[in-house]
Amino acid sequence: MSTHDQHGSGRTGTHPRRIRLLASAGAAALLLASGTAAPSASAAEDDKVLTVAVAQSVDSLSPFLAVRLLSTSIHRLTYEYLTNYDPEDNHVVPGLATKWKSSPDKLTWTYTIRSDSEWLDGQQATAKDAAWTFNKMMTDDGAATANGSFVTNFAEVTAPSPTQLVIRLKQPQATMTALDVPIVPRHVWEKVDDLSKFNNDKDFPVVGNGPFVLTDYKPDSYVRLKANKDFWRGAPKFDELVFRYYKDQDAAVAALRKGEVSFVSGSPSLTPAQSASLEDEENIHVNDAPGRRFYALATNPGARAKDGTKFGDGHPSLLDQRVRHALFMAVDRKAIVDKVFQGHAVEGEGYIPPRFPQYFFEPSADQKLAYAPTEAARLLDEAGYRTNADGKRLGRDGKPLNYRVLCHATDPNDKAVGKYLEEWWGELGISITLDCLDNVTDPWLAGEYDLAFDGWSVNPDPDFVLSIHTCDALPATPKDTGATDNFICDKTYDELYARQLAEYDPAKRADIVKQMQSRLYDLGYMNVMAYPNAVEAYRTDQIESITTMPSAAGNIYGQDGYWSWWSAVPAGSGDSSGGSSSTGAVIGIAAGAVVLVGLGVLFLVRRRATADDRE
């Protein structure tokens, strides 16, 4: 038999294949091994880099279009606004404007623009740039996309001189020192044809005048900023600030643990499990700070439009104030803070969180709806909603009360609190149906719910979160969308809202804002259960110190202002690209091992094939 020939031809046939396989294995190993070159190249740079893990995609880098938190935070860092907020207590401090005053009729505001702020290309930033920015927003729909609401009450904006900006209003407006609008360089932006389609993400570095310069951006990979050494308030301490993408929060925490990133905030916050796992870690500091959000239970007051049309199907019993109060009195806020937020929250009181002390409202002793289930049951009896023989509380129609509670399927807190409500209200004889949806917007805007989990992030100027409960915010007709949160419309509240908007004295205005919250509390349509903390973490071997806002105890990510990243001081040995450089040698060893194992497998396969040959 000519087995030998067959063997021979077979071998020559497969030989080149094995060589190719071997060669490719070798090449792969080489590629891996040379991975050592990559991190060390970046480590060789002496630049102090601050890397922040983020998850949210950039919607646009144009200040006229961007609305997401990450994008607007980048604009805070790269453009100046007229004013800024003090990191210590949120009071208004100078930004591009050094001072401002209003006319006796409250309708004309004059801002003095600083003369020591330069654009990246060396040109002076002036009042003309500010006037152009506002005028563009008033006349061009595309430019009004993100911040149009700031200029709806503007009659005219002019710049009589490079250091003087004059804004004339249609109506008095107390929020004129809280115009959170990035001022752009006119000489760059007037060349843009269509502002509604220009994303400002092609030419780098981007011409700005903030503490950082936007130098590079790759969608969903990174956003890179360099320190502006000529910034008028002083240069940032880090040379570079990088927002790096971690779409999964656990992966971001792993990156922090490894030292690939300097800071993780989570969106909106680290989970209790994540923060607990980081607390004992060396070189990591967990910042458990009072948050700017409130977490509430909103009640449907009967949806209606401005034209008077009623719609939706809110439960009629909820129109009785005693029922709303009774429901809230059966909610154990302390248990929610302890069990659901695991201590990372503060018990709810008024509408605005205590992080803003000048506006924070606490109900008086006889006004307070404290946790008192027995009293709640008595109140329901008094309102005529009595229990039947089975212990079920009956409505006016004689049917047992059952409320539909709208919850966000994506928020585990909603589901957990929902379970507690089921138990607490169940003891009152009231059952609930928890509707956890991915998209709550549709039933919400249609008024097709009884109660709903609600929450807002509050700005240093509370105007917006107050405005969403005015009658003016209701939709024009049932088909329209209004700015209203949950269809509250109350004459007393509206009168107070108008008064605070026209009150230019901060202390007097704060007093009116507290009266509004008191009214809201008594109405019982918006019951604040808790103020969730902002739980974030950073590496102390990369960041020596960083300013929180408020500075005594406050958050770092998403501040109103550029304080955190501008103030961050690199740690002595700080190298935020760390971790990877030390692994270089190990990678080499691993690559070597891969090659060895590969060779071994090939050898074995060859041997086995030969041994198994049949004669």
Added chain:
Amino acid sequence: MSSVSRPTTAEAGAANGPGSAGAGRPSPSPRARGLPVGAYPRYVAGRLAGAAVSLLAVLVTSFFLFRMIPGDPVKFMTGRRPVSAEQIAVYRREFGLDLPLWQQFTDYCGKALTGDLGTSYQFRAPVVDKITEALPNTLLLTGTAFVLYTALGVFLGTRSAWRHGGLGDRLHTGLALTLYSIPSFWLGLLLIIVLSVGVDPIPGLFPTGGMESGREEGFAHVVDVAHHLVLPVVTLVAVEYGQTLLVSRSALLDEMGGDYLTTARAKGLRDDLVRRRHAVPNALLPTVTLIFVNLGRTVAGVILVETVFSWPGLGGLFYQALSVPDLPLVQGLFFVFAAAVILMNTLADLLYPLFDPRVGR
């Protein structure tokens, strides 16, 4: 989408055991026989026409399908921030949502035929740009994984079948099945913890996420991307190779009792050669079907693995598009995903006659 008379993956996956298949098989080497003259062009034309019809159907379906998702994009984009009623009207006008549905549809079709898939609502950029931006990233990840898990699956599958019942076979099949049933995001996180952060004594070898450090250029950049590619590819290969392994294993098992194999052995061929030259080619058809199905899927990305490893690909883009819903983006992506599957199925159809001349006659 294309209807083809060929063994489906499921059928191919049902192993009959070694004895049942060999009998009645035609020639041991189908490649040696040609198609009747004129049959192949007719067959090709038929397949291409089918693919074109499928593509048109997808174009139409994607327009109406996503308009049925609950949620109003304008309400989503203007919610939770101060926006006046006039501004909302501007949004509607800009997105063309104020037009009657039939007009939106004809606009969409007209533009799509010229290659314009519209402008993304949330990113204010042409859909085509957003897709071409993320497509190479996805193809790099899924393409690399595809090549590796297919090669590994076929290699181990055929060897397992050849020595079925042995320790190696049981070990490989068991391992492949176990990995196949592990959720990819869980395995990914585990790999991050062990191989990226490092657990004593294992050091952190790989980056925790992303596609690049963004600092390198030229060859260093290639190396950097390869370094970032390792863990997501390992995850994908681990959870995917089992399917190919099982299909190629059972396909080969069907061939194992074939008389032509006995003949080949009788000729004195080495066992390796009998498998490679005679048995495997005949067992290829179901595996090829699976390979092309998988190839079509590579474009759609792998949303969970992309998320865990923060890979900037199409899967993540699709998720973001759905949550608004960003209609032009979601339609465009759906069209591209479906087109890839149709294209690969058509390609598979066109290649079948080369593997088995009985197809397409």
